[in-house]
Amino acid sequence: MARILITSAIPYINGIKHLGNLVGSQLPADLFARYNRARGHEVMFICATDEHGTPAELAAAKAGRPVADYCAEMHAVQAEIARGFRLSFDHFGRSSSARNHALTQHFAGRLADNGLIREVTEKMIYSVDDGRFLPDRYVEGTCPNCGYDSARGDQCDNCTKQLDPTDLINPRSTISGSTNLELRETKHLYLMQRALKDKLEAWIDSKTDWPVLTTSIAKKWLNDGDGLQDRGITRDLHWGIPVKRGDQPWPGMEGKVFYVWFDAPIEYIAATAEWADANGLDDAAWQRWWRTDKGADDVTYYQFMGKDNVPFHTLSFPATILGSGEPWKLVDYLKSFNYLNYDGGQFSTSRGRGVFMDQALQVLPPDYWRWWLLSHAPESSDAEFTWENFQASVNKDLADVLGNLVSRVTKFAASKFGTTVPAGGSFGPSETALIADLGARIREYESLMQAMEVRKAAAELRAIWVIGNEYLQSAAPWTVVKTDPEQAQAMIRLSLNLIRVYAILSQPFIPDAAATMMAAMGSDDWTWPDDLPQAMRSLAPGQPFSVPENLFRKITDEERADWQQRFAGVRT
RNA sequence: GGCUAGGUAGCUCAGCUGGUUAGAGCACGUGACUCAUAAUCACGGGGUCGGGGGUUCGAGUCCCCCCCUCGCCA
Numbered sequence: 001m002a003r004i005l006i007t008s009a010i011p012y013i014n015g016i017k018h019l020g021n022l023v024g025s026q027l028p029a030d031l032f033a034r035y036n037r038a039r040g041h042e043v044m045f046i047c048a049t050d051e052h053g054t055p056a057e058l059a060a061a062k063a064g065r066p067v068a069d070y071c072a073e074m075h076a077v078q079a080e081i082a083r084g085f086r087l088s089f090d091h092f093g094r095s096s097s098a099r100n101h102a103l104t105q106h107f108a109g110r111l112a113d114n115g116l117i118r119e120v121t122e123k124m125i126y127s128v129d130d131g132r133f134l135p136d137r138y139v140e141g142t143c144p145n146c147g148y149d150s151a152r153g154d155q156c157d158n159c160t161k162q163l164d165p166t167d168l169i170n171p172r173s174t175i176s177g178s179t180n181l182e183l184r185e186t187k188h189l190y191l192m193q194r195a196l197k198d199k200l201e202a203w204i205d206s207k208t209d210w211p212v213l214t215t216s217i218a219k220k221w222l223n224d225g226d227g228l229q230d231r232g233i234t235r236d237l238h239w240g241i242p243v244k245r246g247d248q249p250w251p252g253m254e255g256k257v258f259y260v261w262f263d264a265p266i267e268y269i270a271a272t273a274e275w276a277d278a279n280g281l282d283d284a285a286w287q288r289w290w291r292t293d294k295g296a297d298d299v300t301y302y303q304f305m306g307k308d309n310v311p312f313h314t315l316s317f318p319a320t321i322l323g324s325g326e327p328w329k330l331v332d333y334l335k336s337f338n339y340l341n342y343d344g345g346q347f348s349t350s351r352g353r354g355v356f357m358d359q360a361l362q363v364l365p366p367d368y369w370r371w372w373l374l375s376h377a378p379e380s381s382d383a384e385f386t387w388e389n390f391q392a393s394v395n396k397d398l399a400d401v402l403g404n405l406v407s408r409v410t411k412f413a414a415s416k417f418g419t420t421v422p423a424g425g426s427f428g429p430s431e432t433a434l435i436a437d438l439g440a441r442i443r444e445y446e447s448l449m450q451a452m453e454v455r456k457a458a459a460e461l462r463a464i465w466v467i468g469n470e471y472l473q474s475a476a477p478w479t480v481v482k483t484d485p486e487q488a489q490a491m492i493r494l495s496l497n498l499i500r501v502y503a504i505l506s507q508p509f510i511p512d513a514a515a516t517m518m519a520a521m522g523s524d525d526w527t528w529p530d531d532l533p534q535a536m537r538s539l540a541p542g543q544p545f546s547v548p549e550n551l552f553r554k555i556t557d558e559e560r561a562d563w564q565q566r567f568a569g570v571r572t
Numbered sequence: 573g574g575c576u577a578g579g580u581a582g583c584u585c586a587g588c589u590g591g592u593u594a595g596a597g598c599a600c601g602u603g604a605c606u607c608a609u610a611a612u613c614a615c616g617g618g619g620u621c622g623g624g625g626g627u628u629c630g631a632g633u634c635c636c637c638c639c640c641u642c643g644c645c646a
Binding site for chain 1: 575576577578579583584585586596597598599604605606607608609611612613614641642643644645
């Protein structure tokens with residue numbers, strides 16, 4: 001039994017995420033977690049909300065709420081939606097937790113002790129009326145290059161020139177519109193990533209089995225231009241983790257907080273500590289996942305994220321870990337995803353374009369979404385969601401191939417032999433052949449799942465469902481029953497067992513339907529079919545089963561057209 | 573402008589270190605079957621693998637140039 005640590009990139013607290021966000025990290029991470037649990041491994045699956053930073057403050061202000069209350073509420077909302085999608089986190093933490101405060105301050109203290117923090121005094125734009133320093137992108141003004149009047153402080157959207165906020169003519173705050181801005185000196189902490197460059201590079205180079213997408217991004221940041229840059233890890237904000245050096249005050253840094261990208265990945269660790277706290281366990285319980293000196297040396301750590309997150313997970317966070325000089329667990333395999341597009345364009349949170357997680361669940365149950373998203377995961381390139389494709393995939397794969405198989409077997413069995421597993425006959429050559437074929441396919445499925453080849457694993461699972469229909473079609477128990485009812489009983493006994501095995505194999509993708517299938521077979525044995533011939537005899541003759549409701553319903557053309565229109569424009 | 577990944581059947585995509593007639597699913601056509609959610613199963617039609625050069629006995633698969641899409645960066 002292996003020990004497997006899995007983290008999904010943590011979604012930002014501000015608002016409900018869309019399907020592109022879901023398929024880029026949480027959902028494939030859940031698939032992998034469920035699969036490894038099903039194989040009997042010890043799994044720790046961690047996610048959290050990323051709660052700090054200016055956008056959270058502004059969203060709270062807009063809602064007229066204290067930011068802490070706002071975050072608590074939005075965390076509860078996101079947690080509920082995660083449950084709705086059956087995301088099987090062992091813990092869904094919060095980056096604003098006391099655990100993360102302590103750990104973030106701890107890492108900063110260790111980095112400082114190791115001479116990897118330097119203080120930098122710089123001039124930043126301060127908005128007197130807003131009472132705060134303004135991040136670059138919250139300053140707007142006229143572009144000195146092209147004259148565009150809504151250029152942002154970091155870049156002009158019109159001429160794409162990179163800007164410094166002090167370049168702007170007639171600068172104003174995008175928060176309040178105030179032009180009462182001034183330059184103020186402020187002091188910040190920088191993580192000296194340059195000093196860690198060689199260590200990081202050696203570590204990246206050792207990861208020869210990582211996807212090109214991942215290592216190429218990392219190497220680009222390491223080597224492009226002036227190479228890896230030192231990074232500011234503090235901000236002049238109120239909402240965040242107060243800057244401390246371990247548990248000691250940090251002179252000169254009073255009133256400042258750590259930058260959200262510094263504390264967010266540390267939350268992976270902190271959330272595991274939160275898990276221990278929530279379950280009444282001691283520190284050793286979470287440290288055995290994260291500290292190689294405290295039992296984590298046999299842990300394999302997998303991270304899942306969208307490609308935009310790769311630099312932080314290949315460089316910034318490892319810099320924090322390596323720089324601490326302490327034996328924390330580094331990621332072993334990093335699975336990154338491209339983007340999911342929506343109907344010819346991008347999903348857009350700001351414009352409400354596309355389908356958001358809460359809306360998806362209002363329209364259809366989670367299995368429908370899980371199946372489509374995972375079987376079309378944007379692995380090798382960006383992928384495209386269209387309603388036509390969604391409808392075709394759900395109707396064909398789920399309703400026709402799998403759902404109908406369960407339906408035809410259970411209804412035939414119930415009408416001919418009653419609702420207990422029939423005892424007659426014995427498995428013949430075609431049953432033996434099916435079992436051999438299925439066994440080979442299961443091994444292929446296992447190998448794809450282990451390799452996190454999500455789309456290919458989905459295709460293999462579908463092929464596994466199909467051979468059930470092939471078998472039935474050629475065995476034709478509805479014909480055989482007329483001349484040799486004993487043999488027909490054996491065929492049905494095999495088919496019922498097949499449904500139970502399919503429940504186990506399908507569970508990582510479509511957990512609700514799998515549970516329905518298992519319950520209908522009157523079983524609770526989720527043991528992975530390592531021994532398939534034995535597993536195909538698991539349901540004993542005489543054991544009762546039931547005919548379930550149709551597992552999946554079909555999406556009609558009218559529904560598709562309706563949804564297509566409903567989600568095209570602005571979110572209401 | 574630089575970099576990454578792509579451009580393969582109507583659609584969504586597979587094709588590892590170059591090797592027999594380029595694959596899958598959907599859609600389409602024909603047939604079989606009738607247990608089932610007008611489902612299933614079998615067979616079939618359909619592609620000059622973005623364009624042009626080159627290396628090779630042989631290239632979708634390697635090299636060069638060009639065009640287009642997506643993203644990141646300057």
